[in-house]
Amino acid sequence: KTIIATLFIGAFFGYLNDTLLNVALTPIMKDFGVDKTTVQWLTTGFLLVMGAFTPITANLIQWLDTKKMLLLTQATFLLGSLICAFAPVFPLLIAGRMVQAVSAAFFVPLLFNGVMAIYPPQKRGTAMGVITMMFTVAPALGPTLSGIIIDHTHWRFLFGFTIPFMLVAMLLTGKYLNVNLTTVTRPKIDILSAVLSVLGLGMLVYACSNFATMPLAAFAALLAASLGLTAWFVRCQFRIATPLLNLRAFQYAQFRYSVMILSAASFLFLGLELLMPMYTQQVLLLTGTATGLILMPASIAQAVAAPLFGRLLDKKGGRFVVLPAACAMVG
Secondary structure (H helix, E strand, C coil), rough: CCHHHHHHHHHHHHHHHHHHHCCHHHHHHHCCCHHHHHHHHHHHHHHHHHHHHHHHHHHEEECCCHHHHHHHHHHHHHHHHHHHHCCCCHHHHHHHHHHHHHEEEEEEHHHHHHHHHHCCCHHHHHHHHHHHHHHHHHHHHHHHHHHHHHCCCCHHHHHHHHHHHHHHHHHHHHCCCCCCCCCCCCCCCCHHHHHHHHHHHHHHHHHCCCCCCCHHHHHHHHHHHHHHHHHHHHHHHHHCCCCCCCHHHCCCCCHHHHHHHHHEEEEEEHHHHHHHHHHHHCCCCCCCHHHHHHHHHHHHHHHHHHHHHHHHHHHCHHHHHHHHHHHHHHC
16 A cells, blocks of 8 residues: 555646646746747647657566656656746746656556556456546646645746655655566667657647647648658557557457547546636636636546446446446536
């Protein structure tokens, strides 16, 4: 339990940072004199880099033992927080967020590896439910916590307050994490696949984010390039011995449909969490705290439902979880 708690801290703050800046985007726009399209890269860029590095982490975490890898990840997140807290210009703030995102990409695989190594199969559903609750509680706290902080202090403190928690996590890791949760095999990493993954996703997100402001021809060219690079990436995964992403899993219908449902749900909730704060603060002229409280109920509902559905998964199977969840999302 101590090992899981140690891994839990890093993953919690990684997911907390998904939504921590949503309410703070308006004051950041005013401080640095940037527009909505530019400032939203603090959130979409974070998710983009985190998503782009996630396929690589499966191989990279097998290069070092768990303790060294976790300490390195925590130190990287700490560095990113320091850069953001003291960034004098907007590009440096973006750079700090990208450093945070790289480390956040490692926290979650390390946590799931810990669960798979420590818990027996019959208890993993419950453990995954608790972790899912963390995935929803952290984003739920983000807007409310952010609103309270920016109403009473400064948005830079959003990064400063995470620093002591990460230092505590590093101390706990150094003292208690004496078990290696992964086998150090140092697998070969396909650099071409890594580059294609980052470029393909990056171009796609950039094109969609700037669709309203860029010429139609430029958007079409960028979209075509991103789809071409992504297709090249997919082809590489089927041709190399150790793919970054095992796409053959999509041959199984249950996995394929689960990913589709999860993607739709993530698109819905993350989109609302990004746009709603701008609407409430700039149109309705509400405070940051009020904005955070508006966003909280949906996330609290997710947090309460997650462990319950985890237990239901252990007892009844996936069908009794996926069907009600999909109906609730549509309704």
